[in-house]
Amino acid sequence: MRRDQVTEEGIVALVDGFYDKVRADATLGPIFEEAIAGDWGPHLAKMYDFWSSIMLTTGRYKGRPLPAHVRLPIEPQHFGRWLELFTETTDELFEPDVAHAFQVKAHQIANSFLTALETVKQF
Ligand code: HEM
Known part of the structure; x- marks a missing residue:
């Protein structure tokens, strides 16, 4: 059954499921394998904190993602x-309104990264 609320358990399922897909992906997989070099534990833990901070405002993520x-x-x-x-992944795990709330945040953050990277790297 799909989840109808954002919970810590749902965030763990989302992060684990999402990075399983990323690792298997021909385009994104190699970028992550190169950067993470073996031990995915710390990255996944960081991403649980990140999404917990974004969606549940727990303040657990202290990094600078850019x-x-x-x-x-x-x-x-x-x-x-x-x-x-x-x-x-969010559509698989959550009811549509919850999935949408994650997707809106992800799009906002992706757009802000893209704008910043365009300035720095001059694509
Ligand atoms: C970290 C790749 C988009 C959030 C990372 C890392 C990689 C990566 C390889 C690990 C870096 C390292 O440990 O050296 C990508 C790629 C993206 C992308 C290829 C798409 C083009 C996003 C988006 C978000 C995000 C859209 C947020 C919605 C993060 C966060 C970290 C991270 C929070 C941890 C940063 C830290 O504190 O060390 N990403 N990412 N990423 N990514 Fe992304």
Whole structure:
């Protein structure tokens, strides 16, 4: 049954499911494998904190996500694929209004990253 609320358990299921898809993806997989180099535990833990901070305002994530992306070989089209997989995973796990709330946040953040990366990297 799909979840009708945002909970910590749902965030763990989302992050685990999303990064399973990312790892298997021909476009995004290699970027992550290169950056994460073996141990996915710390990245997944960071992403539980991140989404908990965004959706449940727990303040658990203390990082600065933009610099982590500036040094990656990311092109504008990667964001389209990232958002596609994120939309797919949220639709599988949550009722439509909850899935939509995650998707709105992801689009806002992706757009702000893209704008910043366009300035820094001059795509
Ligand atoms: C970290 C890739 C989009 C949120 C990372 C890392 C990679 C990555 C490889 C690990 C960096 C490292 O440990 O050195 C990508 C790619 C994206 C993308 C290829 C799409 C083009 C997004 C979006 C969000 C996001 C849209 C938010 C909605 C984060 C956060 C971290 C992270 C919070 C942890 C940063 C930190 O504190 O170290 N990303 N990402 N990413 N990503 Fe993304």
